[in-house]
Amino acid sequence: MTSTGDVEGRAGPPLWWVRRRDVVVDGALGAVSAVECGWEGASFAREAGLPVAVGVLFGIAVGAVLLLRRRWPIAVVLVGIAVAPAAMGFLLGVVGLYTLASSEVPRRITGTLASMSLAATFVVMYLRTRGDVEADPMLVVVLSGFVAVALTVPPVLFGLYVGARRRLMESLQERADSLERELSLLADRAEERAEWARTEERTRIAREMHDVVAHRVSLMVVHAAALEAVALKDPARAVKNAALVGDMGRQALTELREMLGVLRAAEKPKPAPAAAPVPAGGGATAVVAPLSAALVAVFDDGPSLGGLEELVGQSRAAGMAVEVVVQGEAAGYAAELEQTAYRVVQEALTNCHKHAPGARVVVRLAHREGEVAMQVENGPCEGRSDGVGLPSGGNGLVGMRERVLALGGVFVSGPTDAGGFRVSAVLPVR
Missing domain, CATH: 3.30.565.10 (Histidine kinase-like ATPase, C-terminal domain)
Structure with a gap:
């Protein structure tokens, strides 16, 4: 069994990715994040008095965590919050918050982590700005708050929008599939009803034909036997029986012709207009309906x-x-x-x-x-x-x-x- 997006004759995307495009996108984001964090790790190592190579390797490892964003979005956001004091992981934090908001993670957890990220960004920006800019403390607070909101709120809101839209599309697709199944079921039931109606009409016709023919033919056979028995002994009675046989035969033929005439007329329904759609089972219903009407006419004109x-x-x-x-x-x-x-x-x-x-x-x-x-x-x-x-x-x-x-x-x-x-x-x- 292959994953969604597989190409015939080729293996599907690896691990937790659904489509190959997702692998490419996450790989590119992970590479950019690794380069960014590696660069920022080098600066952090110089400030902290650590070997630059250690800072670069640490930054690359942190940036590569972005590859896990679809699998463990909470872990990615926590890593971004953890490295915020080192002034690294800008792309990691933004993309991590977007992924978290657009995922199926409960909104309570998303709000908590977004608040933590907002607070961490504000504190880091405040501390760095206070030391680098000689200005009014209130201006520093406003500037730090603006940067924290700009780096946290937009990705969260955009992620919430994308997640809601995706869920809406999935719901609409599921509803469309459900409607398609219901329509298929209705079509099957309509065909079953049409077949049942055809069977009922055939049975009804068989009963009519049996009743029209059987009784009169039976009497004709009885009279014919009596005619054969008395033909030589009682010519007058034989003539009477012969007349009865003739009358019954004519009556049977008349009723039979009427029945066959009804059936022939019912076999030629008027065609539907070209622009009118024909529902499932409609062809059978179009044939059965005039046949039923014809049989109703037979009932109205039949014996009583x-x-x-x-x-x-x-x-x-x-x-x-x-x-x-x-x-x-x-x-x-x-x-x-x-x-x-x-x-x-x-x-x-x-x-x-x-x-x-x-x-x-x-x-x-x-x-x-x-x-x-x-x-x-x-x-x-x-x-x-x-x-x-x-x-x-x-x-x-x-x-x-x-x-x-x-x-x-x-x-x-x-x-x-x-x-x-x-x-x-x-x-x-x-």
Whole structure:
């Protein structure tokens, strides 16, 4: 793992530096500081009566401490304060205070060290100025204070500004990264919702196609079997069955054409304007939305509870003994509820034709306060000589349950104690 600022194929910056530029800058500052402190160390050695070489080496060592400013800024400032009586470390003190103020060191520590540096600079300047300048003591104090403030306050203030700006930029960058992650997450969720909507619409279309085709085709098969059985024995009945098969086939084709027409129209949504941005998942939503609207139109124009007698009459015409029991007065229901109730009864009768030919069937419909209940129950299968085995895909009960649960209703199905089968559903009226 390489550090920030690494170049591919090359090693990153050494030690505590983050970028190579920082190494160059600190190296240059350290070299200049070492030269300055070495020069000032030579002057200090002459004044103190020490060998000049010792003063130069001591100054170089002190000035080189500036290389540690990013790692240990407190230590750099303390060294600058310590060598202040020797009148060396001008660059060391200024850069050290700037680095300390711009770092993450607590402000309490920064203020304390800055005050110490200010006091040390003032004392040193006062002592040196008092001995070199013959003037009013008050002028010496003012001059010393001015120099101390000039060498301490600007680097501290500038360091505080740079540190605050850096933290602000880091905060903005972090917030931008967070927003980018949130936008990516929202895009993923939008795509998931679009995929879920597509799946729901496909399932809904499959239910509609199943209900449109399965019931009428099942009756057509039953009538065709009866037609085959009586064609030679009872020509009049055969003609009647043939007419019923034709009528049901035409009705099934009409409903199928309407459904396919809706789907074809929904597959051609109007294109969005070129200047309008398309959100994540928007393409899928643009396709699903007109499809949903088209299916709503199918619900509005679809079958209702008013066609229940005609539906039962078709099963009776196919030879099924069907009894209808209605309780309560019908109210104005939503089109989706009416169609769902109709489809549940329709699919239940289709299952009776498939699995219980010749059985007696009872259809119950109850209009209650706040709900509509329906139940289709058949007795045990008695079998018929003209019966025919009808294929079953196992989707009838699943589709009924999905329809009812989609409206917040309750669906129950299962065998009865008498050997028959019962389908019950309760739909809330909203």
